[in-house]
Amino acid sequence: MREYIIGVDLGGTSIKFGKFDLDGMLIEKWSIRTNKNDNGDFIIREIGNSIKEHVEVSKILGIGFGVPGPVKNNVVLHCVNIGWGRKDIELEMHYILNDDQIVIKVANDANAAAAGEMYKGVAQGYKSLVMFTLGTGVGGGLIIDGKLIEGVHGAGGELGHIVVDTQHKFKCNCGKRGCLETVASATGIVRLAKHYLSTSKEPTPLRKFFNFSAKKVIDFAKDGDPFCVKVIDESMAYLAMELSAICLSVDPEIVVIGGGISNAGEFIIEKLEKHFLEDIYPFILESNIKLASLGNDAGIYGCAYLIK
Amino acid sequence: MREYIIGVDLGGTSIKFGKFDLDGMLIEKWSIRTNKNDNGDFIIREIGNSIKEHVEVSKILGIGFGVPGPVKNNVVLHCVNIGWGRKDIELEMHYILNDDQIVIKVANDANAAAAGEMYKGVAQGYKSLVMFTLGTGVGGGLIIDGKLIEGVHGAGGELGHIVVDTQHKFKCNCGKRGCLETVASATGIVRLAKHYLSTSKEPTPLRKFFNFSAKKVIDFAKDGDPFCVKVIDESMAYLAMELSAICLSVDPEIVVIGGGISNAGEFIIEKLEKHFLEDIYPFILESNIKLASLGNDAGIYGCAYLIK
Numbered sequence: 001m002r003e004y005i006i007g008v009d010l011g012g013t014s015i016k017f018g019k020f021d022l023d024g025m026l027i028e029k030w031s032i033r034t035n036k037n038d039n040g041d042f043i044i045r046e047i048g049n050s051i052k053e054h055v056e057v058s059k060i061l062g063i064g065f066g067v068p069g070p071v072k073n074n075v076v077l078h079c080v081n082i083g084w085g086r087k088d089i090e091l092e093m094h095y096i097l098n099d100d101q102i103v104i105k106v107a108n109d110a111n112a113a114a115a116g117e118m119y120k121g122v123a124q125g126y127k128s129l130v131m132f133t134l135g136t137g138v139g140g141g142l143i144i145d146g147k148l149i150e151g152v153h154g155a156g157g158e159l160g161h162i163v164v165d166t167q168h169k170f171k172c173n174c175g176k177r178g179c180l181e182t183v184a185s186a187t188g189i190v191r192l193a194k195h196y197l198s199t200s201k202e203p204t205p206l207r208k209f210f211n212f213s214a215k216k217v218i219d220f221a222k223d224g225d226p227f228c229v230k231v232i233d234e235s236m237a238y239l240a241m242e243l244s245a246i247c248l249s250v251d252p253e254i255v256v257i258g259g260g261i262s263n264a265g266e267f268i269i270e271k272l273e274k275h276f277l278e279d280i281y282p283f284i285l286e287s288n289i290k291l292a293s294l295g296n297d298a299g300i301y302g303c304a305y306l307i308k
Numbered sequence: 309m310r311e312y313i314i315g316v317d318l319g320g321t322s323i324k325f326g327k328f329d330l331d332g333m334l335i336e337k338w339s340i341r342t343n344k345n346d347n348g349d350f351i352i353r354e355i356g357n358s359i360k361e362h363v364e365v366s367k368i369l370g371i372g373f374g375v376p377g378p379v380k381n382n383v384v385l386h387c388v389n390i391g392w393g394r395k396d397i398e399l400e401m402h403y404i405l406n407d408d409q410i411v412i413k414v415a416n417d418a419n420a421a422a423a424g425e426m427y428k429g430v431a432q433g434y435k436s437l438v439m440f441t442l443g444t445g446v447g448g449g450l451i452i453d454g455k456l457i458e459g460v461h462g463a464g465g466e467l468g469h470i471v472v473d474t475q476h477k478f479k480c481n482c483g484k485r486g487c488l489e490t491v492a493s494a495t496g497i498v499r500l501a502k503h504y505l506s507t508s509k510e511p512t513p514l515r516k517f518f519n520f521s522a523k524k525v526i527d528f529a530k531d532g533d534p535f536c537v538k539v540i541d542e543s544m545a546y547l548a549m550e551l552s553a554i555c556l557s558v559d560p561e562i563v564v565i566g567g568g569i570s571n572a573g574e575f576i577i578e579k580l581e582k583h584f585l586e587d588i589y590p591f592i593l594e595s596n597i598k599l600a601s602l603g604n605d606a607g608i609y610g611c612a613y614l615i616k
Contacts, residue, residue: 155588283378
């Protein structure tokens, strides 16, 4: 009897596993370190071994993978930060588990997180959504009619690398300038704050620190420091501009904000919503922006959804 | 025997009709004037009468409508420029034709045009596309997996009213500032040109004219006038910025450019493509931007597709 679904959220530092029943109830979760030696050549075998230690292979209906790179037709195109080029996980897993009846599905990790929030998180009951994961970088996921938008080049939901800032044009890791990630990620908020610290003389408690985190900027903003309020407001204005472009294109039912920055809670949502409502007027007159609810588990839930 | 499909493209000035066989072959087309009296109250009856004059009602399988406003679940939400509020075309057509077996489908006109290009135009064979209609205004249509993206508020494909210009911030008809329509429509190109005529002293043959069309600007640009080249280049840079946002969100197979401006041909596509490839780097390394091929018939073809 095939009675379990496994979700595998493959990150640059750790690999998170979830063992689910067929209704998507999480039974057990665990994680292992990501072994990046030899361009990540050991990763799939180590995933297979870890699954075998936790679950009887003959009871697995399917395994869903979330990977930090573009995916097209179930094949990983590349995952730069773990060293992979093109990779057919399905083929390798069938070989390692010695069972080609197990369904293997692969998706981009940010798309999987969006699916997770739709499956068992804040977006439960909705069929179309856009999700931003505001962490060190900015991840994105897009779902329409219950289906993950993978895109013809696997670039569906690459929301962190849409150019939104034509003023500062900060350099992005991707090689371009002005991507959303440069102004709306945790590092982006710090970058914006440092920019204004050096280009203005406005007083702010932030000046006492040589280095600081995005959380520090948000905390001072919550306390009402005008300098930090302006930084957060500008950051959220960029996010709103991009979000409105997406909403006037595909007009999804719900917008989900996750990642470290979302821990700032409703404060962030209110700032975002104000600009967003201006940008979508008069074609959409309401907003439905919610904080993600599954935290770091969104990925494994989304991977389970792939098998559902 | 139900052997015909009727496409009805409802515009502010005229209503275009197409009579198609079940394979989508256009058999006959005609048009009538749009009667805007009494808030467009006569329009549906006049459409019904015109159809009855051209086709035997009992032979009609279905009628597809493209309307200049948002549509949700087959109901028109509003069409400002013909005076309609909420309108259930299906109900009224069944009554007027005295036949409730006829399938009635309604879509936004720009979405319908995109469907037309996919059904019988330049995007034939593709299942996901984005189309911009660059005319007096900017219309947009988005199709994913063969389905028109209507959106939860009927705002899917409202591509003309995404804010892209944070520099000039020209006022848009919609009430916002800096929408794509203010800089990339025919009127937008003229607006940009007039702006630079008044803010620079750069020589250009355009200065000989008190009033001029977008075509004039494009023609001078094609002849190599540096001033006009810059205007067209800036206009296409805005379009590219928005297009890249859409492509890094849904990553469609093909991009179609239609409307009056598209008559400028490959000259426009080359300008657009240059900026577009920069904006989507390194997530998408190729572009597939094509000129629309059905001209003013895209709408009726798309309406027929709705019934298919």
